[in-house]
Amino acid sequence: MRYPKLRELREAIKALIKGPYTSDYPNKPHIPFERFRGRPYFHEEDCVGCGACAQVCPAKAIEFEDLVHDGIAKRKFTFRWDVCIACGQCQANCLTEKGIVLSQEFDLASTEGRLDMKQEIEKEFIVCECCGEPVVPFDQYAWVAKKLGPLVFSSSSVMLFYLRALDLSAKQRISPAKVSESARADRIKILCPRCRREAVLKS
Numbered sequence: 797m798r799y800p801k802l803r804e805l806r807e808a809i810k811a812l813i814k815g816p817y818t819s820d821y822p823n824k825p826h827i828p829f830e831r832f833r834g835r836p837y838f839h840e841e842d843c844v845g846c847g848a849c850a851q852v853c854p855a856k857a858i859e860f861e862d863l864v865h866d867g868i869a870k871r872k873f874t875f876r877w878d879v880c881i882a883c884g885q886c887q888a889n890c891l892t893e894k895g896i897v898l899s900q901e902f903d904l905a906s907t908e909g910r911l912d913m914k915q916e917i918e919k920e921f922i923v924c925e926c927c928g929e930p931v932v933p934f935d936q937y938a939w940v941a942k943k944l945g946p947l948v949f950s951s952s953s954v955m956l957f958y959l960r961a962l963d964l965s966a967k968q969r970i971s972p973a974k975v976s977e978s979a980r981a982d983r984i985k986i987l988c989p990r991c992r993r994e995a996v997l998k999s
């Protein structure tokens with residue numbers, strides 16, 4: 797019993813000399829400590845659209861949907877900071893490590909409706925050249941191709957994507973009218989997993 801009382805007395809004297817531990821917010825601006833976890837932000841240029849952040853988010857603050865319209869596919873991400881619990885899992889599991897980054901922003905009170913407290917980004921998709929289904933976000937393929945280096949030639953889909961990005965292979969525009977059954981020649985196309993399996997089995 798004796799030691800805690802002495803300790804409390806020491807803390808009280810320290811507080812009298814140094815001033816209170818608490819900050820005078822909102823009368824004065826509050827500067828959070830270095831590793832404070834505040835509101836996350838998507839950084840569109842560094843995000844490749846893989847969706848890992850949405851899969852690990854325990855609060856379901858990040859959601860995405862894949863949309864196809866007139867042969868153009870997009871993955872649309874919605875991040876809602878009104879339900880985010882600032883756990884940091886999205887940043888910790890981000891494929892590029894900088895696609896979504898927590899800021900030190902803590903004052904998120906707003907007079908806007910909750911549904912307006914969101915950030916949206918879109919990522920263009922590559923579609924299957926046989927069935928027109930979305931395969932993978934364009935930026936994710938580019939990121940993988942860069943990581944693979946010469947190994948890019950081990951996968952016909954990634955290789956074709958890589959060659960087309962360098963303008964070394966004819967680009968193909970997919971429209972729903974072009975949808976067809978996959979055949980042997982389709983093995984050298986950008987395909988979704990289902991069409992790739994079919995093309996391999998038929999050849």
Ligand code: SF4
Nearest residue numbers: 853880881883884886
């Ligand atoms: S910080 Fe946590 S709750 Fe917020 S978006 Fe990231 S994973 Fe979800």
Ligand code: SF4
Nearest residue numbers: 843844847849890895
């Ligand atoms: S790159 Fe990072 S921020 Fe973008 S979808 Fe993947 S995990 Fe999320």
